[in-house]
Amino acid sequence: MAAEKKHNDEKSLDAFSSxxxxxxxxxxxxxxxxxxxGELVLPRVFGFCRGVKRALIMADKAVTAHTDGxxxxxxxxxxxxxxxxxxxxxxxxxxxxxxxTDQCSSCVGRYVTREDTAIIPAFGVPLEIEQQLKQIGxxxxxxxxxxxxxxxxxxxxxxxxxxxxxxxxxxxxxxxxVTKTRxxxxxxxxxxxxxxxxxxxxxxxxxxxxxxxxxxEIFGPDATNTDSPSHFLTLAQVSQTTMLYNHTQKICxxxxxxxxxxxxxxxxxxxxxxxxxxxxxxxxxxxAAVELCSSGCDLVIVVGGFGSSNTRHLHELAxxxxxxxxxxxxxxxxxxxxxxxxxxxxxDSVSIKDWLPAKxxxxxxxxxxxxxxxxxxxxxxxxxAGFLK
Numbered sequence: 019m020a021a022e023k024k025h026n027d028e029k030s031l032d033a034f035s036s037x038x039x040x041x042x043x044x045x046x047x048x049x050x051x052x053x054x055x056g057e058l059v060l061p062r063v064f065g066f067c068r069g070v071k072r073a074l075i076m077a078d079k080a081v082t083a084h085t086d087g088x089x090x091x092x093x094x095x096x097x098x099x100x101x102x103x104x105x106x107x108x109x110x111x112x113x114x115x116x117x118x119t120d121q122c123s124s125c126v127g128r129y130v131t132r133e134d135t136a137i138i139p140a141f142g143v144p145l146e147i148e149q150q151l152k153q154i155g156x157x158x159x160x161x162x163x164x165x166x167x168x169x170x171x172x173x174x175x176x177x178x179x180x181x182x183x184x185x186x187x188x189x190x191x192x193x194x195x196v197t198k199t200r201x202x203x204x205x206x207x208x209x210x211x212x213x214x215x216x217x218x219x220x221x222x223x224x225x226x227x228x229x230x231x232x233x234x235e236i237f238g239p240d241a242t243n244t245d246s247p248s249h250f251l252t253l254a255q256v257s258q259t260t261m262l263y264n265h266t267q268k269i270c271x272x273x274x275x276x277x278x279x280x281x282x283x284x285x286x287x288x289x290x291x292x293x294x295x296x297x298x299x300x301x302x303x304x305x306a307a308v309e310l311c312s313s314g315c316d317l318v319i320v321v322g323g324f325g326s327s328n329t330r331h332l333h334e335l336a337x338x339x340x341x342x343x344x345x346x347x348x349x350x351x352x353x354x355x356x357x358x359x360x361x362x363x364x365x366d367s368v369s370i371k372d373w374l375p376a377k378x379x380x381x382x383x384x385x386x387x388x389x390x391x392x393x394x395x396x397x398x399x400x401x402x403a404g405f406l407k
Contacts, residue, residue: 036396187258329387
């Protein structure tokens with residue numbers, strides 16, 4: 019039975035696989051595609067993590083069940099299953115109705131009925147929506163990532179123990195949005211800080227006991243559900259699971275230092291709790307990316323969705339070592355002279371010229387986020403290889 023299940027699971031992922039990558043990793047120099055004009059190099063670990071694979075297998079089996087006529091009603095996905103346009107388009111083409119963020123907030127009874135099957139994406143859904151789905155009695159396929167669920171459980175327990183929760187992450191990222199709603203449902207206070215600069219603002223507030231600034235005014239209304247820093251004098255800190263691990267370590271040190279400075283070491287120990295919620299797969303991919311980029315690449319191509327936090331962070335890491343371009347697919351590479359890439363300033367795509375160096379041989383590193391399918395990475399590699407022949 020176990021062997022059969024494994025076979026069926028692998029079959030569910032066939033659509034996302036790539037013979038190009040299979041060939042590269044089965045060669046004499048695994049992970050390297052040697053070409054007359056240089057080489058394309060892949061990290062030791064990249065692409066789909068275990069949580070993403072689980073979500074896609076569950077969604078694929080749900081589609082198959084409907085296609086075979088075993089289920090009635092519609093298949094409704096409550097938002098993007100992961101942050102990758104190719105993957106979401108794949109399920110949309112197979113008949114899955116994918117709701118927008120606005121539609122999800124009022125989906126029960128309107129877009130999802132008792133006869134339908136609701137697919138919860140890897141980021142989860144707000145507790146209220148989950149409860150409403152259970153109340154109407156529809157089938158539910160819960161693809162929530164195990165690492166994200168552990169983050170909820172730990173932070174909810176911290177709230178019950180009287181701690182305010184500081185979340186290191188993007189305030190409007192799907193995962194963090196759901197975490198915020200679950201903490202609010204538990205009666206907790208939260209504050210989201212998105213970068214080191216915002217952590218510095220927070221620690222300054224803790225250090226200055228005489229000031230009581232308005233948190234919503236400083237960090238924005240989406241970042242917190244309270245005005246007062248006093249809720250965070252007993253503090254539990256978590257990180258969105260896809261954040262940079264070294265940044266998470268740094269902010270923990272910053273928070274500990276300011277609490278010790280204000281309250282003393284003994285009191286700070288009682289008033290602080292840290293939980294390393296950056297997932298293992300994210301850490302592994304970040305470490306592998308640094309290993310590759312530090313080996314001396316002429317440029318780095320990062321493949322993944324622009325909305326993917328873990329992919330953006332790989333792009334950020336790569337940029338410390340070489341020119342780095344985040345692209346969603348092979349179509350972004352129009353020619354050796356023109357490329358459509360992610361622009362962090364505008365949070366959108368931008369067309370750039372003369373991105374490919376003229377020198378030969380050329381070493382190009384290729385990275386892929388945890389939500390990037392191999393099939394898309396393989397297509398990008400084939401496009402790049404055409405420039406090095």
